[in-house]
Structures are given as structure tokens and as C-alpha cells.
Amino acid sequence: MRSVDLSRRGFLSGFVGAGLALPSLTTSAAAQAPPNRPLVVTSKTNNAVREEITTTAWDIMRAGGSAMDAAERATNVSERDPRDATVGYGGDPNEDGFHQLDAAVMNGADNNNIGAVAALENIKTPSSVARLVMDRTDHWMLVGRGALRFAKMHGFEEENLLTEEARQHWVDWKENLSNRDYYFPPSAPSEPPGGTINVLTLDGNGDIAGVTSTIGHHFKLVGRVGDSPIIGAGLYVDNEVGAAGATGHGEECVKNSGSFHVVEMMRQGLSPQEACEAVCQRVMDRHNGKPMFNLKFVALDKQGRYGCGALRRTGFAVHDGRGHRVEDGRALLPRLTQAELDALPWR
Numbered sequence: 001m002r003s004v005d006l007s008r009r010g011f012l013s014g015f016v017g018a019g020l021a022l023p024s025l026t027t028s029a030a031a032q033a034p035p036n037r038p039l040v041v042t043s044k045t046n047n048a049v050r051e052e053i054t055t056t057a058w059d060i061m062r063a064g065g066s067a068m069d070a071a072e073r074a075t076n077v078s079e080r081d082p083r084d085a086t087v088g089y090g091g092d093p094n095e096d097g098f099h100q101l102d103a104a105v106m107n108g109a110d111n112n113n114i115g116a117v118a119a120l121e122n123i124k125t126p127s128s129v130a131r132l133v134m135d136r137t138d139h140w141m142l143v144g145r146g147a148l149r150f151a152k153m154h155g156f157e158e159e160n161l162l163t164e165e166a167r168q169h170w171v172d173w174k175e176n177l178s179n180r181d182y183y184f185p186p187s188a189p190s191e192p193p194g195g196t197i198n199v200l201t202l203d204g205n206g207d208i209a210g211v212t213s214t215i216g217h218h219f220k221l222v223g224r225v226g227d228s229p230i231i232g233a234g235l236y237v238d239n240e241v242g243a244a245g246a247t248g249h250g251e252e253c254v255k256n257s258g259s260f261h262v263v264e265m266m267r268q269g270l271s272p273q274e275a276c277e278a279v280c281q282r283v284m285d286r287h288n289g290k291p292m293f294n295l296k297f298v299a300l301d302k303q304g305r306y307g308c309g310a311l312r313r314t315g316f317a318v319h320d321g322r323g324h325r326v327e328d329g330r331a332l333l334p335r336l337t338q339a340e341l342d343a344l345p346w347r
């Protein structure tokens with residue numbers, strides 16, 4: 001991943017990486033600056049897909065399209081691409097070798113409307129089904145069989161999402177399980193391997209949208225649902241303030257209402273970078289300063305500032321008037337060492 005060149009970053013970049021050391025913009029200062037839009041921020045740093053993701057969203061918004069369309073189509077890139085083993089088609093399956101996908105959407109322009117699916121099987125683009133739940137029903141979430149029936153009713157085709165590579169990965173995991181799986185002994189620490197995409201967008205009208213989509217944790221228990229489809233945890237948008245999305249240990253994110261918390265911090269005047277770090281700090285404090293997992297937030301605000309804060313592993317991609325790029329954000333702690341990882345129960 002390319003590291004950040006701080007010197008080239010402009011005023012509107014949100015002071016990414018600078019953390020709490022720099023003063024936050026006051027509301028009046030931010031109001032005076034021309035808004036940095038359109039803007040796309042994604043948690044996805046996989047080099048096979050990241051540029052296509054941000055560019056897809058950027059092109060839609062540059063052509064006058066909405067933040068919601070941009071975020072959905074950009075997420076579809078990741079969901080459809082088998083080189084991304086953490087989202088949609090080609091992702092690692094659950095413990096029984098099939099996929100149960102989670103996704104959420106939130107549309108600032110539509111009075112912060114929401115939609116979600118959880119444990120959806122056999123559909124490549126769960127975020128688009130979540131969008132239909134938002135746009136075409138009075139419900140906010142459909143799960144499992146009901147979500148699949150709804151998707152098929154709207155013309156989605158059932159497909160086998162298990163690529164040969166993912167199947168081999170799963171078989172390898174099965175063959176090497178020993179005592180390392182998701183059934184923890186009491187009080188065991190955890191850093192489940194997982195992967196997720198958040199796409200946050202700010203369009204030319206100043207409207208904000210967000211999408212989160214994931215396989216969840218690799219080889220998770222059948223029926224497990226994480227933070228990604230939970231509004232306020234894996235995703236939150238407030239069209240007056242900004243948006244945030246989470247990746248990493250979903251259970252911990254839900255416990256802390258992570259994305260809602262980040263947006264509320266921005267509402268109180270923190271920059272996106274400061275808000276992401278503040279919530280990570282809260283989680284870290286609740287784990288006596290040594291969480292044995294990662295949690296990462298990306299965020300943007302109404303002015304077009306953005307940031308990324310994490311406990312242990314950071315990085316995100318951006319596209320604005322200065323083009324596509326990958327930036328570092330800031331992690332509060334070093335990565336877990338190999339010895340620490342080896343001591344975790346399922347590896």
C-alpha cells in the first residue's frame with residue numbers, strides 16, 4: 001500500500017493521519033471553505049479492486065448521479081469480483097461451506113432511509129437487495145430465506161458463490177481445524193479474520209450515502225450476523241453531518257454502536273479523522289488498552305473532509321478532485337505479533 005504524502009494533502013483532505021495533534025476545523029472555518037465534492041471513501045484497499053471501486057463511484061457522481069447510486073454500484077464491483085475474498089462472490093464461506101452475506105445501505109437524500117439484508121444466500125450483490133428493501137418496502141431488514149425470496153421476486157438470480165479457490169481454502173481450514181475454530185473456551189481473546197467493504201459518498205448536491213457489504217467472518221458459524229447490516233454499527237449516515245462505516249471485529253463494533261458513535265462525534269465538532277480515533281480509543285479503553293482484535297472506521301463529513309482510524313490495521317482509498325489514491329489513516333496500536341496471533345483460538 002502506498003503511504004500518505006502529507007505534504008501534498010490539501011486543506012480539505014481532513015487532516016488524515018494527523019490525528020488529534022492538529023486542531024479541528026471550526027464550524028465557521030469549514031463553512032467558509034468550498035466543499036470537497038464529489039468525494040468517495042472506501043475501506044477497501046485490496047489492490048485488485050480498490051481503484052475500480054472509487055472510480056466507479058466518482059464517475060457516477062461527476063456525471064450528476066446520486067451519492068446512493070454511486071455507493072451501490074461501487075460496492076457491486078467488490079461483490080462481483082472473485083479476487084476479493086472478503087465480499088460477495090468468491091469470498092470465503094461459512095463453516096459449512098456456503099455463503100451467508102450481510103449488507104446495509106443508508107441514503108441521506110431520502111431522509112436518511114435505511115435497508116439491509118442478513119444471512120442472504122446465493123446472491124452476488126447483497127447490497128443491491130438491501131437497496132431494494134429500502135426503496136420498495138416499508139421494512140428495513142430482511143434475513144435468510146425471506147431475503148432470498150424477495151431478491152428472486154425482484155429478478156436476482158441464484159448463483160453458486162463458491163469459487164474453486166474459496167472451496168479449497170475452506171477444505172484446508174476444515175482439515176486443519178484441531179481445537180481452533182469459532183467455538184471459544186470461556187473468556188478467550190479474539191481477532192476473527194474477516195473483511196468487508198464500506199463505501200461512503202458525498203455527491204455534487206451535498207447529499208451523503210453509504211453502503212456496507214461483507215461475507216462476515218471467514219468460516220463463521222452458520223447463522224452468524226455481524227455488524228455490517230446493523231445500522232449504527234457497520235454503517236451510519238446523517239445527511240446533515242456525515243457518514244461512517246466499520247470493518248473488523250463486528251461483535252465489538254455492535255457493542256459500541258461504532259458508526260453511529262463516529263457520526264455523533266462529528267456532529268459535536270470533531271473532524272472525521274478525530275472522530276474515528278476517538279471511538280477507537282473508547283473501544284481500546286474498554287479492553288484495558290489491549291484489544292486482541294482490529295476495528296477500523298472510515299468517515300467523511302458534509303464539507304468533504306475524511307479520515308480513517310483503527311485499533312491495529314488501517315488503510316483506505318479515496319477519490320476526489322485529486323483523483324484516486326490510497327491513504328494510511330492512523331492505527332492506535334501496532335499489529336498483533338505472530339506469537340499473539342498464534343495464541344488466538346481458531347488459527
Ligand code: ASP
Nearest residue numbers: 194195196216226248250
Ligand atoms: N465486520 C465484519 C463482520 O463482523 C467482518 C470484517 O469487517 O472483517 O461481519
